[in-house]
Amino acid sequence: MVLVDRKCKIIHHSQVGPEVYVLGIDAVDVAKHALPGQFVMIGVRGKSAFDPLLRRPFSIAWTDHVKGMIFIFYRVVGRGTRLLSEYMPGTGLELLGPLGRGFSLEVSGRRILVGGGLGIAPIIFLYKWIKASGASATCILGARTGDELLGALKASDISLEDVIITTEDGSLGKKGLVTGPLAKCLDHIGGDATIQACGPAPMLKAVSNLSNHKVRLLEVSLESYMACGIGLCLGCAHKKRGDSEEYVHICKDGPVFDARDVVL
Ligand SMILES: Cc1cc2nc3c(=O)[nH]c(=O)nc-3n(C[C@H](O)[C@H](O)[C@H](O)COP(=O)(O)OP(=O)(O)OC[C@H]3O[C@@H](n4cnc5c(N)ncnc54)[C@H](O)[C@@H]3O)c2cc1C
Ligand code: FES
The missing domain is CATH 2.40.30.10 (Translation factors)
Structure with a gap:
C-alpha cells in the first residue's frame, strides 16, 4: 500500500x-x-x-x-x-x-451509482473507473440546484446525457430527489444488482430503505469528523448494526461499508 x-x-x-x-x-x-x-x-x-x-x-x-x-x-x-x-x-x-477502503470494483449484475450533494465526488471517480474498464452503470446524481451540479460535471468531463440528474428545485434534470429515479430502476432489475452510494445521511437511509431486499449489495460511503484519518484517534467511530455496542472507524474500516453492517 x-x-x-x-x-x-x-x-x-x-x-x-x-x-x-x-x-x-x-x-x-x-x-x-x-x-x-x-x-x-x-x-x-x-x-x-x-x-x-x-x-x-x-x-x-x-x-x-x-x-x-x-x-x-x-x-x-x-x-x-x-x-x-x-x-x-x-x-x-x-x-x-x-x-481508506473504497467501493467494490468487481461486481456482478447490474450496477447503480447514486451521489447526492458533494457525495457526487467519489461517485464520479467510480463512474469514470467503470467506464474506463469497458463496463456500464446507471449513474444518478442529485443536488439542490442545477448550479451545484453543472460546473462539477463539466470540470470532470461527464456528459449530461450519460447520467440521470435530479435537482430539488427542478432547475436541471428531473425535479425531486435521487430516490425518484432509483425507485424506477429498482422496479426493473433482478435481485443480483449492486447499488453504490455517497451523500448526506438522510439520502443514504432513504436509499437503504428503498433497496431493502431488492439488491444483492448496497455499499454506502459514510462521513464523520476526522482528526487523524489513519485509525489513531478513534474520533470517527460509527455504530455497527446489531444489538452489540460495537463500532467501526470510518477512516480505516471505511469510508465505504456494506450497508448491512452499519447503522444508517
Ligand atoms: C471521508 C470523507 C470524505 C469527504 N469528502 C468531501 C468532499 O469530497 N467534498 C467536500 O466538500 N467535503 C467532503 N467531506 C467533508 C469535509 O471534510 C468537511 O466539509 C470539512 O472538513 C469542513 O472543514 P471546515 O474547516 O471548512 O469546517 P468546520 O469549521 O470544521 O465545520 C463547519 C461546519 O461543517 C460541518 N462539518 C464539518 N465536517 C463535517 C463532516 N465530515 N460531516 C458533516 N458535517 C461536517 C460542521 O458541523 C460545521 O457545521 C468529506 C468528509 C469525509 C469524512
Ligand atoms: S479519524 Fe482518527 S481514527 Fe478515524
Missing part, C-alpha cells in the same frame, strides 16, 4: 458552483494508486502553522494519470474550507493519502 505524506503543489483551482470548488493537485503517486471511494487528508493553514490544527478529509473525485494529478470537489462550510478556497495555483499544501 502506498501512502503519501508530503507537500504537494496546487495546479488547478477554480470555482464551479455556489461555494463549490474543484482543486487539482500534483501528486503522481497518489494518482497512480488511488481507488474510487478513497480520500485524502489536506492540511490547510492560516497565519499560523498550527491553525487550523487538523487536516480535513476530502474524497478523490478523479485522477489524471497522464498529468499525475488528483482532483477533489469541495464546498466551503467552515474555516478550513474557507482558507482552502483562498489558496492560489502554485501553492503547496500538505497531503496525506490515498486513505
Whole structure:
C-alpha cells in the first residue's frame, strides 16, 4: 500500500458552483494508486502553522494519470474550507493519502451509482473507473440546484446525457430527489444488482430503505469528523448494526461499508 505524506503543489483551482470548488493537485503517486471511494487528508493553514490544527478529509473525485494529478470537489462550510478556497495555483499544501477502503470494483449484475450533494465526488471517480474498464452503470446524481451540479460535471468531463440528474428545485434534470429515479430502476432489475452510494445521511437511509431486499449489495460511503484519518484517534467511530455496542472507524474500516453492517 502506498501512502503519501508530503507537500504537494496546487495546479488547478477554480470555482464551479455556489461555494463549490474543484482543486487539482500534483501528486503522481497518489494518482497512480488511488481507488474510487478513497480520500485524502489536506492540511490547510492560516497565519499560523498550527491553525487550523487538523487536516480535513476530502474524497478523490478523479485522477489524471497522464498529468499525475488528483482532483477533489469541495464546498466551503467552515474555516478550513474557507482558507482552502483562498489558496492560489502554485501553492503547496500538505497531503496525506490515498486513505481508506473504497467501493467494490468487481461486481456482478447490474450496477447503480447514486451521489447526492458533494457525495457526487467519489461517485464520479467510480463512474469514470467503470467506464474506463469497458463496463456500464446507471449513474444518478442529485443536488439542490442545477448550479451545484453543472460546473462539477463539466470540470470532470461527464456528459449530461450519460447520467440521470435530479435537482430539488427542478432547475436541471428531473425535479425531486435521487430516490425518484432509483425507485424506477429498482422496479426493473433482478435481485443480483449492486447499488453504490455517497451523500448526506438522510439520502443514504432513504436509499437503504428503498433497496431493502431488492439488491444483492448496497455499499454506502459514510462521513464523520476526522482528526487523524489513519485509525489513531478513534474520533470517527460509527455504530455497527446489531444489538452489540460495537463500532467501526470510518477512516480505516471505511469510508465505504456494506450497508448491512452499519447503522444508517
Ligand atoms: C471521508 C470523507 C470524505 C469527504 N469528502 C468531501 C468532499 O469530497 N467534498 C467536500 O466538500 N467535503 C467532503 N467531506 C467533508 C469535509 O471534510 C468537511 O466539509 C470539512 O472538513 C469542513 O472543514 P471546515 O474547516 O471548512 O469546517 P468546520 O469549521 O470544521 O465545520 C463547519 C461546519 O461543517 C460541518 N462539518 C464539518 N465536517 C463535517 C463532516 N465530515 N460531516 C458533516 N458535517 C461536517 C460542521 O458541523 C460545521 O457545521 C468529506 C468528509 C469525509 C469524512
Ligand atoms: S479519524 Fe482518527 S481514527 Fe478515524
